[in-house]
Amino acid sequence: MHALFLRPFDNMKKTLSLLLCLLALPLLLGAQENEFVKGADVSGLPRQEQRGVTFHDRDGHERECLELLKNDYQMSAIRLRVWVEPTRDGSCDKHQLLAMALRAKALGMDVMVDFHYSDWWADPGKQPIPRAWAGHSYEQMKEDLRQHTIDVLTLLKENGVAPRWVQVGNETSNGMLWTVKTNEHGWELKDENGKTTITESMGHIRTEPEHYAGFIRTGYDAVKEVFPLAIVIVHLDNGHKPELYDWNLGTLLKYGGKFDMIGMSLYPYWARQGHPELQADQVISDCIANIRRVSEKFGCDVMIVETGFEVNEQQPAVMDEGRRQLSRIIREARTNTGGHCRGVFYWEPQTLPGGYKLGAFGSNAGPTAIMEAFVE
Numbered sequence: 001m002h003a004l005f006l007r008p009f010d011n012m013k014k015t016l017s018l019l020l021c022l023l024a025l026p027l028l029l030g031a032q033e034n035e036f037v038k039g040a041d042v043s044g045l046p047r048q049e050q051r052g053v054t055f056h057d058r059d060g061h062e063r064e065c066l067e068l069l070k071n072d073y074q075m076s077a078i079r080l081r082v083w084v085e086p087t088r089d090g091s092c093d094k095h096q097l098l099a100m101a102l103r104a105k106a107l108g109m110d111v112m113v114d115f116h117y118s119d120w121w122a123d124p125g126k127q128p129i130p131r132a133w134a135g136h137s138y139e140q141m142k143e144d145l146r147q148h149t150i151d152v153l154t155l156l157k158e159n160g161v162a163p164r165w166v167q168v169g170n171e172t173s174n175g176m177l178w179t180v181k182t183n184e185h186g187w188e189l190k191d192e193n194g195k196t197t198i199t200e201s202m203g204h205i206r207t208e209p210e211h212y213a214g215f216i217r218t219g220y221d222a223v224k225e226v227f228p229l230a231i232v233i234v235h236l237d238n239g240h241k242p243e244l245y246d247w248n249l250g251t252l253l254k255y256g257g258k259f260d261m262i263g264m265s266l267y268p269y270w271a272r273q274g275h276p277e278l279q280a281d282q283v284i285s286d287c288i289a290n291i292r293r294v295s296e297k298f299g300c301d302v303m304i305v306e307t308g309f310e311v312n313e314q315q316p317a318v319m320d321e322g323r324r325q326l327s328r329i330i331r332e333a334r335t336n337t338g339g340h341c342r343g344v345f346y347w348e349p350q351t352l353p354g355g356y357k358l359g360a361f362g363s364n365a366g367p368t369a370i371m372e373a374f375v376e
C-alpha cells in the first residue's frame with residue numbers, strides 16, 4: 001500500500017518539475033536575448049597561427065588567442081566569415097569555419113557566421129559573384145545561394161555547432177552579387193574619377209533592387225531551414241548614416257526581404273578618411289542615435305558587428321584615444337539605446353601592426369591599451 005501511494009506522488013512531482021521547466025524556458029530565452037554581447041571577428045586567426053604567431057597577455061605570458069579574449073577581455077562570442085570557393089589563400093572556407101566554431105564551442109563561446117557569398121572580400125565597393133555561379137540566371141543564383149547556405153550550416157549542425165547569429169551577406173549597403181573590374185590581387189580598379197566598372201550585376205540595389213531583396217529573403221529562409229532559432233542579420237556599413245539605412249532596409253522590405261536584426265559597421269577612423277571635418281565623437285553619437293531610430297522604425301534589435309581603432313606603437317596616445325572611443329561605444333550601446341543594441345564586435349583585434357591599421361594587438365602579439373575598453 002505504501003508503494004502504491006508513493007508512485008502517484010512521484011509522478012506528480014515529475015509533472016510539476018516539467019511544468020516549472022516549461023514555464024521557466026521563456027524566461028531563460030528572454031534572459032539570453034537581453035544579454036549584451038562583447039565579441040570579435042577572428043577569421044584571420046588560423047592564417048596567423050599557420051605562420052607561427054603566438055599570442056601573449058598584458059603580462060607577456062603566452063596564451064591561446066580565443067581563451068585570452070574570453071577570460072581576460074570578457075568576450076563571449078566570435079564572428080567568422082565564410083567564402084564560397086576561396087582559392088587565393090584557401091582561408092575562410094567551410095572547413096576552416098567549422099574548426100574555428102568548434103574551438104569557440106569548447107570555450108563556451110557563441111558563434112556568428114558571416115556569409116560573404118563570394119570567393120573573396122565582399123563589401124560596399126564590390127560583391128564579387130563566385131566563379132561557380134558566374135553567368136547563372138537570377139533564379140539559378142538564388143538556388144546557388146540557398147544550397148551554399150544550407151551546405152555550410154548543415155556541416156556545422158552535423159558537428160554539434162549551432163550559430164546564434166547568421167549574417168546573410170557582408171556590408172550589403174549597395175546590394176549583393178555584383179562584380180567589378182579588379183587587379184591581379186582581387187582589389188577593385190578605379191578610374192581617374194575614383195569610380196569602378198561593374199562587369200556583372202545580378203543584385204546591385206540601384207539597378208536590381210528586387211534581386212537584392214530576393215537574395216536576402218532566400219538566404220533568410222535557408223538559414224531558418226537548418227537553424228530555426230538562429231537570428232538572421234542584414235549588415236550595412238556606416239552606422240552613422242541614417243539615410244543609408246532608411247534606403248537600403250526600406251528597399252529590402254518593399255520587395256519582400258526579411259531579417260531579424262540589423263548589423264552595423266562603426267568605424268570613426270574610416271568615416272573621417274576624406275572627411276576631416278567629421279569628429280570621431282560625432283560619428284559615434286550619430287551611430288548611437290541611428291540605432292535608437294532604426295530599431296523603432298524597423299521593429300528589431302541592432303548589433304554593432306564591426307568596429308576598430310588605430311594601433312600606432314610610436315604614439316601611445318593614439319591607442320589611448322582608441323580605448324576611450326571604444327569604451328564610449330560599448331557603454332552607450334549598452335545603456336543609451338533603449339536596450340535595442342545587443343552587442344559590439346571588434347573586427348580582427350588580434351591583427352598585428354604592419355598590415356591592417358585597426359587591429360588592437362601590438363607587434364609583440366599582445367593586447368594594446370585599446371583592448372582595455374572591453375573590461376572598463
